[in-house]
Amino acid sequence: MAEAATVPQRANEIARRSVARGFVAVAALLVSACSTVVPRGPAPPRPTQAPPPVQRPDTGVQAGIPRDAARNRVALLVPLSGSNAGVGKSLANATQLALLDTRNEQVRITNYDTALGAAAAAQRAVADGAQLILGPLLSEDVRAVTPIARRAGVPVLAFSNDTSVAGNGVYLMGYTPSQSIERVVAYARSRGVTNFGGLVPNALYGTRASTSFLRAVESAGGRVVALQTYDRTPGGIGAAVTRMTKDAPFDGVLIADSGATAATAVPLLRRASPNTRIIGTELWNTDNGIAARPALNGAWYASVSNTLYRQYAAKYRARFGAAPYRLSSLGYDAVLLTARIARDWRAGAPFPEARLRSGEGYAGIDGAFRFGRDGVAERALEVQEIRGGTSAVVSPAPASFGR
Incomplete structure (x- = not known):
């Protein structure tokens, strides 16, 4: 475990009782002893009172993390070792x-x-008194953490x-593909664009992307004239394109x-055709070199806004000496949300x-967001177009959610 904030330990002040009366009684006994005749030789040693035991202040130190009654405990569950340690x-x-900040x-x-x-991480966090969990990152880890957090009554972001x-x-x-699509x-x-085609990988992401794509086109009043899946192997997407072109022409193609x-x-x-x-998904926003790919010139994709993220990334580099992962803004925004709620959190x-289900939503590095009844963050997204080595916003994200 690593501490993200250091809090002074609490000490309890302990009063000490006076022992003056005991010393007065001892003094009276000594006076009485001095009036008695004693044999020659050295005088017997004067009786003394044993000093009271030394009482040390309670520093509040205990096993695990220090007690801190002044602050609410929040656990961050993320991979700090292994293949995903960087993010x-x-x-x-x-x-x-x-x-x-x-x-x-x-x-x-x-x-x-x-x-x-x-x-195990969730169990330690709950045992340490965590009242809120931020993370985990991976869905399989969320599944492992959920029953532990639920039994303890601890919400998970x-x-x-x-x-x-x-x-x-x-x-x-997290940024869900359905919203960007x-x-x-x-x-x-x-x-x-009226006639749409779609290319999706044979993977869980592709399955969900294709479902979202079909619904989105229908809702927008368009038609899906071709939808092909492919394996992520050499030549896999090329073969899918060959099959798709039999249904050409189409006005736009989503590549998920x-x-x-x-x-x-x-x-x-x-x-x-x-x-x-060409149309992309939110995955493109995590690709730092996306605008430098000439083949994608003119392509559109929807994602969270990067305006505030650029400022955050500059501050992050100045403090930690390296560029942040794009997903790190989720951690920043989770703390902004927690800090806002903490004003009324005793x-x-x-x-x-x-408070997480506030209809008006919250603002963060990635723009406005709010949680729906399903617990998924609904985000205000912008549409960007790749133009000659840069990405330009062609449809800004709304600043907030309407009632």
Whole structure:
């Protein structure tokens, strides 16, 4: 465990009782002894009172983390070792930075390494008195943590984007593909795209992306004329494009994968349908080199806003000497949310979970967000267009949610 905030230990002052009366009684006995005749020789030693035992102040030190009655305990569960340690440490740094920026003195955050076992980390956090859990990062870790947190009545703000693990005390901060697909499809439809094609990987992400894509196109009043899946193997997406082009032309094609994968498919798509608009998902926003891929010039994708993130990233680099992971903003925003609620969160009381379901939402580095009844964060997203090596906002994100 690593402490993200250091809190002075509490000491209890102990009063000491006076022993003056005992010394007066002893003095009277000594006076009486001096009037008695004694044999020659050295005088007997004078009786003395044994000193009272020394009482040490209670410093409040105990096994585990120190007692801290003035602050509420929050546990951060992230991978601090293993293959995902980089993003986990970036999340931990982000929470520390948020505490410093908000000057919050009502919350104490303790880090627990989920790489050593998410369930064990949650059990230690609950035993240490955590009243709120931030994290974990991975959906399988969320599943391991959920029953432990639920039994203890501790809400969980997870960083996963797997909506199947949300609900019943678990709230997801992660960027979900369904929201970005709905946003970019609606924008494409408003710009005249009617016939859509889709390329999705044979994976859980692809399955959920394809479902969201079909619903989004139908809701926007368009048509899906082609939808192909592919394996993430050499030549896999190329073969899917070959199958798809039999249904060309189409106005726009969603590629629900990384920017690098999309860039390999675009030249093949252009041969069959030169004017096809390429559409991406929120995955593209985590690719620092997305705008530098010439094949994606003119492509659209929806994501959280990067305006405030750039300021945060500069501050992060100045403090920690390295660039943050894009997902680290989830940790920062989770602390902003906690700090806001902590104004009305009495120390030692359970976390006021009902405040998470505020309809007006909250503001963070990634813009406005609010939790729905399903526990998934609904986010205000913008649409960006890749233009000659940069990304430009073509449809800004709303600043807040309407009633």
